Amino acid sequence: MLYPPHQPLQAAAIPPQRGPAGPAREDESGPWHTEAVCRRDEAGLFFAPSKEPTAARLSREEAAKRVCARCPVVIECREHALLQPEPYGVWGGLTAAERRVVLARRRRREMELKKAASAPRIAAAG
Numbered sequence: 157m158l159y160p161p162h163q164p165l166q167a168a169a170i171p172p173q174r175g176p177a178g179p180a181r182e183d184e185s186g187p188w189h190t191e192a193v194c195r196r197d198e199a200g201l202f203f204a205p206s207k208e209p210t211a212a213r214l215s216r217e218e219a220a221k222r223v224c225a226r227c228p229v230v231i232e233c234r235e236h237a238l239l240q241p242e243p244y245g246v247w248g249g250l251t252a253a254e255r256r257v258v259l260a261r262r263r264r265r266e267m268e269l270k271k272a273a274s275a276p277r278i279a280a281a282g
């Protein structure tokens with residue numbers, strides 16, 4: 157599992173060689189990690205503490221999204237979180253629920269494209 161630049165070290169229990177400043181990090185995640193705005197000091201914004209009330213969660217997520225909005229690697233981060241897929245936290249300006257929606261749309265689009273691609277073959281065979 158790849159750890160995000162904004163994940164608190166204690167929460168992730170990251171082995172030293174895999175942590176945000178570890179030597180293996182860039183190889184595993186690509187150079188976009190080094191430009192992440194959230195590497196600095198916003199670690200607490202991106203992941204929910206346990207038993208977080210809904211209003212507090214919404215407020216925290218909006219604050220995290222504002223950080224993402226000024227991040228130069230928002231696209232790379234978002235694609236990473238979608239491809240993994242990452243089940244928790246705000247990544248690339250999207251919450252986990254929003255990423256699930258994007259993934260569902262992508263799956264639906266892929267199915268439609270496959271269906272459209274196979275339609276002429278079915279018609280020709282029938």
Ligand code: SF4
Pocket residue numbers: 161162192193194195202223224225227228229230231233234246247248249
């Ligand atoms: S887009 Fe957001 S979560 Fe991703 S690296 Fe940038 S600040 Fe961090």
